[in-house]
Amino acid sequence: MSWSLSSVVVEMTDTPLVIAGKPFNSRFLLGSGKFKNKKDLSESITAAESEIVTVAMRRIDLERHEENILEYIPAHVTLLTNTSGARNAQEAVRIARLAKASGYGQWVKIEVINDSKYLLPDNQETVKATEILSAEGFVVLPYVSPDLYAARALVKAGAAAVMPLGSFIGSNQGLKTKEFIQILIDEIDLPIIVDAGLGAPSQAAEAMEMGAAAVLANTAVATAQNPAMVAQAFAMAIKAGRLAYVSGLPPKRTCAESSSPLTDFLYDNVPAN
Amino acid sequence: MNVIVNGKPKQLASSQNLSDLVAAFCKQPRHVITELNGAIVPVHQRAQTSLKEGDALELVTFVGGG
Numbered sequence: 001m002s003w004s005l006s007s008v009v010v011e012m013t014d015t016p017l018v019i020a021g022k023p024f025n026s027r028f029l030l031g032s033g034k035f036k037n038k039k040d041l042s043e044s045i046t047a048a049e050s051e052i053v054t055v056a057m058r059r060i061d062l063e064r065h066e067e068n069i070l071e072y073i074p075a076h077v078t079l080l081t082n083t084s085g086a087r088n089a090q091e092a093v094r095i096a097r098l099a100k101a102s103g104y105g106q107w108v109k110i111e112v113i114n115d116s117k118y119l120l121p122d123n124q125e126t127v128k129a130t131e132i133l134s135a136e137g138f139v140v141l142p143y144v145s146p147d148l149y150a151a152r153a154l155v156k157a158g159a160a161a162v163m164p165l166g167s168f169i170g171s172n173q174g175l176k177t178k179e180f181i182q183i184l185i186d187e188i189d190l191p192i193i194v195d196a197g198l199g200a201p202s203q204a205a206e207a208m209e210m211g212a213a214a215v216l217a218n219t220a221v222a223t224a225q226n227p228a229m230v231a232q233a234f235a236m237a238i239k240a241g242r243l244a245y246v247s248g249l250p251p252k253r254t255c256a257e258s259s260s261p262l263t264d265f266l267y268d269n270v271p272a273n
Numbered sequence: 274m275n276v277i278v279n280g281k282p283k284q285l286a287s288s289q290n291l292s293d294l295v296a297a298f299c300k301q302p303r304h305v306i307t308e309l310n311g312a313i314v315p316v317h318q319r320a321q322t323s324l325k326e327g328d329a330l331e332l333v334t335f336v337g338g339g
């Protein structure tokens with residue numbers, strides 16, 4: 001008897017990622033910072049199949065007439081403007097309003113950092129900014145340290161998702177905050193998007209297996225020798241992790257459990273060697 | 274006339290409006306957001322926004338970021 005692979009139909013029954021009512025097929029958000037050149041960025045977005053890309057806002061350089069980054073991001077991609085550079089809620093609100101004035105900046109990633117050593121987000125100021133900007137009609141995705149109370153406050157403040165850090169920004173250390181992110185996944189009724197610190201596709205897969213709705217990566221892709229190739233590897237890992245999560249992985253056990261039957265041996269009374 | 278653009282003193286012809294100023298400094302003016310003395314000026318109002326001595330302008334745009 002023979003059977004072919006085509007007779008085995010594996011249906012991936014997954015729903016799209018929905019943020020603020022908008023469906024996305026990709027669960028990979030890509031950051032656009034640190035790329036050596038804009039061609040690498042453009043190719044990485046394609047390889048990643050990302051539908052949400054983060055950008056930052058800065059004063060223009062009056063001396064250098066540079067090509068704008070927006071020219072390298074496909075039109076179908078949702079721009080998520082971060083508020084990097086903001087040290088408090090007020091500054092984050094100002095940056096968000098500037099972005100919105102461009103006509104592209106309805107989606108905002110609140111990033112409030114006033115510590116230059118660890119670059120940890122200030123959860124309290126982030127909640128304040130979320131409250132103000134949600135009320136003004138922004139789609140707000142706040143970047144936070146994974147804390148249950150802060151996440152609950154963000155739900156109340158009108159956040160569209162919560163983005164906890166996996167480890168320090170740009171550290172490539174992976175899911176150092178795993179247990180705390182798991183609490184958010186279990187308790188918070190918003191998409192949990194793991195942001196910051198993911199340095200390898202395996203780490204992204206791990207986050208997805210836990211039930212994260214999506215992940216965001218930047219440094220790991222942008223600073224790799226071949227950014228587009230790593231972007232594709234991340235995309236595959238994220239799909240694999242998601243598929244594993246949806247499949248209902250069995251729990252870990254502390255003891256062994258044989259994968260083969262332990263009865264009905266072919267030979268009884270086999271002498272031990 | 275003397276104005277401050279992104280924190281730096283600049284000299285402009287007196288006839289320049291905000292739209293001219295943006296075009297002088299930026300390759301893709303449509304991606305630039307302008308603030309005049311702390312208030313955002315929408316894109317469609319730039320051409321009608323005249324500048325005066327001592328004005329403080331901010332020209333910001335999108336750059337790469339995570």
